[in-house]
Amino acid sequence: QVQVTESGGGSVQAGRSLRLSCVLSGATGGDLCMGWWRQQPGRAVELVAHQAADGVIEYSTLSTSPRGRVTISRDTTKNILYLDIVNLKPEDTAMYYCAAHRYCYFWMEDMSIKGKGTQVTVSP
Secondary structure, eight states, X not given: OOEEEEEOOEEEETTOOEEEEEEEESXXXXXXXXXXXXXXXXXXXXXXXXXXXXXXXXXXXXXXXXXXXXXXXXXXXXXXXXXXXXXXXXXXXXXXXXXXXXXXXXXXXXXXXXXXXXXXXXXX
């Protein structure tokens, strides 16, 4: 069974950094698009960033996105996707989800393999 499992969330103070990890099992990560989405309290799930199988990375340009403070990277030998977030802000408080699919989509619901999420809570 193909699945992704997120880890690395927690409660942190504003200004700190965090690394989230997503482990893919049951498939070869190099053949898939993998990415991160997040759901802030009271808001819909939105894209943070994804990386296609060919390595092309797309960061969300939404006004609510943490673009400029996040870096997505992948260790294909270990089938792990990372999301590094620096200078965390209280508005980064969200459930962060990892998802994978053969192709990259903007909406997480279109990605066929979804994780259960890891919670990030940022205090002022």
